[in-house]
Amino acid sequence: MEIVVLSxxxxxxxxxxxxxxxILIVDDNAGIRQALKIxxxxxxxxxxxxxxxxxxxxxxxxxxxxxxxxxxxFHTEINTGNEGLYWAGELxxxxxxxxxxxxxxxxxxxxAVEGMKRGAFDFIVKPWDNEKLVATLxxxxxxxxxxxxxxxxxxxxxxxxxxxxxxxxxxxRSEGSMFWGSSHAMSVIQKTVQKIAPTDVxxxxxxxxxxxxxxxxxxIHSHSLRSGKPMVxxxxxxxxxxxxxxxxxxxxxxxxxDAHTDHVGKFEQADGGxxxxxxxxxxxxxxxxxxxxxxxxxxxVRVGGTQAIPVNFRMICATNMDLEALVREGKFxxxxxxxxxxxxxxxxxxxxRREDIVPLAERFLKQFAEKYHRPLDGIADDARRVLEGAxxxxxxxxxxxxxxxxxxxxxxxVIQSExxVIQSExxxxxxxxxxxxxxxxxxxxxxxxxxNVIPGLTGNLLHNPQEEERxxxxxxxxxxxxxxxxxxxxxxxxxTLYAKMKKYNL
Numbered sequence: 001m002e003i004v005v006l007s008x009x010x011x012x013x014x015x016x017x018x019x020x021x022x023i024l025i026v027d028d029n030a031g032i033r034q035a036l037k038i039x040x041x042x043x044x045x046x047x048x049x050x051x052x053x054x055x056x057x058x059x060x061x062x063x064x065x066x067x068x069x070x071x072x073x074f075h076t077e078i079n080t081g082n083e084g085l086y087w088a089g090e091l092x093x094x095x096x097x098x099x100x101x102x103x104x105x106x107x108x109x110x111x112a113v114e115g116m117k118r119g120a121f122d123f124i125v126k127p128w129d130n131e132k133l134v135a136t137l138x139x140x141x142x143x144x145x146x147x148x149x150x151x152x153x154x155x156x157x158x159x160x161x162x163x164x165x166x167x168x169x170x171x172x173r174s175e176g177s178m179f180w181g182s183s184h185a186m187s188v189i190q191k192t193v194q195k196i197a198p199t200d201v202x203x204x205x206x207x208x209x210x211x212x213x214x215x216x217x218x219x220i221h222s223h224s225l226r227s228g229k230p231m232v233x234x235x236x237x238x239x240x241x242x243x244x245x246x247x248x249x250x251x252x253x254x255x256x257x258d259a260h261t262d263h264v265g266k267f268e269q270a271d272g273g274x275x276x277x278x279x280x281x282x283x284x285x286x287x288x289x290x291x292x293x294x295x296x297x298x299x300x301v302r303v304g305g306t307q308a309i310p311v312n313f314r315m316i317c318a319t320n321m322d323l324e325a326l327v328r329e330g331k332f333x334x335x336x337x338x339x340x341x342x343x344x345x346x347x348x349x350x351x352x353r354r355e356d357i358v359p360l361a362e363r364f365l366k367q368f369a370e371k372y373h374r375p376l377d378g379i380a381d382d383a384r385r386v387l388e389g390a391x392x393x394x395x396x397x398x399x400x401x402x403x404x405x406x407x408x409x410x411x412x413x414v415i416q417s418e419x420x421v422i423q424s425e426x427x428x429x430x431x432x433x434x435x436x437x438x439x440x441x442x443x444x445x446x447x448x449x450x451x452n453v454i455p456g457l458t459g460n461l462l463h464n465p466q467e468e469e470r471x472x473x474x475x476x477x478x479x480x481x482x483x484x485x486x487x488x489x490x491x492x493x494x495x496t497l498y499a500k501m502k503k504y505n506l
Contacts (some may be wrong), residue, residue, distance in 0.1 A: 021141040023376035024065040025049035025054060026087075027103060028074045032126070036069070036196075043134055044141070053087050057094075057198040057223055065098060066144040067137055069124075072104040072115075085114055090225035092119030093272070097138035097147045178219040179363060180211070181356030184498070185348040189216075196343050197223035204340050205318040207347030210397030213318040214278060216347065221274040226314055229273030234266050237279035243302050244287050249294065255304025267300045270313045280340065285331060292336045315340065348397060350392040355499045358384050360396060364403040365415070374407050382417035469504045472497070477506065 003124045023044045025036050033049040040047045048063050050056065052074050060068075068091060072084025086102050099121040115123055121140040124133055180190045196203065199222050214233065239247050246255075250265030267275060283291065294300050295315065299308040317340045326332035350357060355437040361379060369376045379387070392398055405421045417424065472490065479485040487497040500506075 007402075019045055021066040022046040022048070022063060023067045023069060023137060023141065023212050024059060024063055024070045025073040026051075027070075028052055039130060039134070040137070053083070054195065054196065056087065056091075057225065058194060059100075060091075060095060061223075065111045067121075067140045068098055069099045069103055069119075069137065070100055072102055082410060085118060088115055088120050090445050092412060094225045094228050097144060099144040101136055101140050116185075118257070136498055149300055178215055180361060181352040181353060182360060183348070183353035183356055185353060186356070189345055189347070192343070192345060193220055193223070196220070198225055198405055200226075202223075202314070202340055202342040203316045204342075204344045205316065205325075205347065206344065207318075207320065207325075208349050208395055208503055210395030211347040211349060212396050213320075213347060214276070215314045216345065217274075217276045217278075217318060220316060221276070221314075224274065224314065226273045230270065230271040231274040231276055232266050233276040233278060235278050237282035241284055241287065244283075245290065248291070249300045251303035252305040255292070255302070259304065262302070265300060265302065267294060267311045267313060268309060268348055271311050272313075274314045274316060274405060277315065277317045277321060280317040281319040281326060281332065285333065288333045288336050292333060292339060295336075295339055351492075352496065354388055354496045357388050357392075357399065360399055361387055361403050364400050364416040365407060368404045368407040374410070375413065376407060376410060376415065377413050379415045383415050383419065383422050386417050386422050468500070472504065473506060476501070 020043050023040055023046075025033055025040075025047070027033055027036075027049070028051050030051070033051070037047055037049055046063075047064070048059065050059055070084055070087060070091075074083050084102055084104065087448070088102060091098065091100055096119070100119065102115045102120045102123045104123070104125060121143065123134045124136060180186050193216070203217075203220060205216055208215055216231075218231060221227060234248065245251075246259075246263060246265070248266050250268055251259050251263045252391050253259055253262050294311075297308070298312065301308050323332055323337050323341075327334045327337050350360075358379065361384075365376060365379060368374070387399070387402075394401075402421055403415075406415045406419050409421060410416075410419055412419075472486075475486040475490050476483075479489065483494055483497060487494045490497065492500075
């Protein structure tokens, strides 16, 4: 047998050519993660490990691996492998080019076969043989890189090369994407979305008109394992009662007059994806029972048909109504309410996140300046103050419309407070936003019969920063540090008052 002796340079070159690709390890055992992070860097350019699937989707988007080594059990008391099978199937739906190797301590051939059926590349049993493990993972890597179109030098796809169905391969989000801003309320919601998006949990989004409920629904869908499938949006308030069943459940040919062909309903259209049911509070009571039946049974029967058609969907609902009040009044089914309210997200009004008004306005300014080819550079300080102080009863949608009109009508390189549309907002400032509430509150020191107006605090909170700071400081002092009472007196929300306190280092 001929013995081949390699020089140090050749060994380095061989190592460099064999080290390519990225692998993501998902295993709840810290010792296994550590061992693999020692072994696998000799064969992969990058290795990352996470302890559970809870952050799997966000890690996929950021890391973009070629191979996922996926544990099949993430709870010590459960060893069925169902978790691994579920995630294997969902990952192949979302990122079909990524190869998945299943990892388990239980040598079950039936489990292996089921995993392969769901798209797994192969199956590794713990404790593993290093040589076999490496051979399996590198084979999976090579197959994945070929499918993804990685070049022969091993370099990764450029952002422009990304398949549209794979991850979020957009260097800039589209104009309709979620703007989280810097408010505390939105930060809490963002963290909630990161946790629930990868699951199939049903979500109820509430909030005033114009707060972005539909945008949030798209955000949840885009970060879910169903993102490769459609999100079908239905405005329940716009569907007449006579067409409700046909639109949602479909109908067969001849089911009624003008039913000349079979019609696929919204639930079937959302099969494998997400059904977004907006304005769910508008659905009449007698139709809510039919909706509940489909949600519970996960199957639809088309109008005029007899066959139950299985549907696999994730449901997100939205409303600007108080569903709990409707339940108490007997106008909304309690069982349906609890079925759709597994996770509730309440979007704040724009008045409750004033620190986000100007950044949102600048975002819309850029969007509409490009759309209408207007050379606008920004928003003047005085116009910013007007925007920050407006009541915005229509919330983000109203702000968007105002900025669009301002862009179209502006003759200056920046939007000024003198612009007619901005002047209109200044005139429409709500008394809530510019006056102190004269009603008594906790901590007031005024005597009996006092109208409890804090001297000097009435007037505009917006146009003079020094005056605004004085007013905020005096309100806090007058109410003995009671933030709720001070905010109420100032006519602003607690989050807004906290933001102003931070702004003025109070």
